[in-house]
Amino acid sequence: MDEHLSGVQDCIDYHFSQVKLLRSALIHSSYANEREDASEDNERLEFLGDAVLELCVSEEVYRRFPEATEGQMTRIRSGLVKEKSLADAARSLRLDQYLLLGKGEEAQGGRQRDSLLADALEAVFGAVFLDGGFLAAKTLILRLFGESWPDTPEVRAAKDHKSRLQEITQQRFKTLPVYRLESTDGPEHAKVFRVEVALSDGRVFFGQGGSVKRAEQVAAATAIRTLEAEE
Numbered sequence: 001m002d003e004h005l006s007g008v009q010d011c012i013d014y015h016f017s018q019v020k021l022l023r024s025a026l027i028h029s030s031y032a033n034e035r036e037d038a039s040e041d042n043e044r045l046e047f048l049g050d051a052v053l054e055l056c057v058s059e060e061v062y063r064r065f066p067e068a069t070e071g072q073m074t075r076i077r078s079g080l081v082k083e084k085s086l087a088d089a090a091r092s093l094r095l096d097q098y099l100l101l102g103k104g105e106e107a108q109g110g111r112q113r114d115s116l117l118a119d120a121l122e123a124v125f126g127a128v129f130l131d132g133g134f135l136a137a138k139t140l141i142l143r144l145f146g147e148s149w150p151d152t153p154e155v156r157a158a159k160d161h162k163s164r165l166q167e168i169t170q171q172r173f174k175t176l177p178v179y180r181l182e183s184t185d186g187p188e189h190a191k192v193f194r195v196e197v198a199l200s201d202g203r204v205f206f207g208q209g210g211s212v213k214r215a216e217q218v219a220a221a222t223a224i225r226t227l228e229a230e231e
Contacts, residue, residue, distance in 0.1 A: 030102030042123035049126030068153035086118035115211035161220035
């Protein structure tokens with residue numbers, strides 16, 4: 001396990017003072033559920049890392065593009081932190097090789113699943129933040145996305161339903177949509193998440209998928225279809 005963790009630290013070019021944080025970041029819930037000796041899985045770190053990632057990228061977008069509108073900044077950020085981009089970055093760091101998965105998840109091809117890899121990368125961001133602070137996490141994040149930044153804020157709208165719904169609701173209602181996880185069903189290696197998105201006018205739309213993020217995108221897409229049909 002020590003060599004395993006050393007390899008990850010070499011890949012991310014950051015060495016932990018509290019190696020247990022990195023160990024937790026690499027433990028999927030399916031692995032933790034199968035082993036009595038496993039430490040905490042990476043779900044809590046993924047929650048934290050998601051917020052750290054959004055703040056780091058938002059700050060950099062604000063700094064890089066002083067003339068960009070809110071909508072342009074939202075599209076730039078969405079293009080960088082979408083699930084596929086995060087999964088590709090995770091593969092570039094070889095996290096797909098270092099993740100600890102349960103037997104069922106492994107058999108189902110979880111090691112190559114974009115949602116799982118994106119969550120693991122965010123967990124690593126959370127671990128780096130707790131171990132070394134905001135600057136350490138920001139350094140890692142900006143290095144990973146260094147080649148992906150657009151030259152100007154005039155980028156085409158990303159195919160990100162959550163971002164599009166946010167733009168519509170800000171324009172129409174002057175408020176943001178609110179997402180809530182309604183339920184989780186199915187076995188550990190094939191969970192289905194059901195999410196609701198509530199608008200300020202009282203309407204609620206639903207979506208489901210193999211990850212919370214995917215379910216949120218489906219719910220947002222459902223809401224967009226209804227709102228655009230009313231125009």
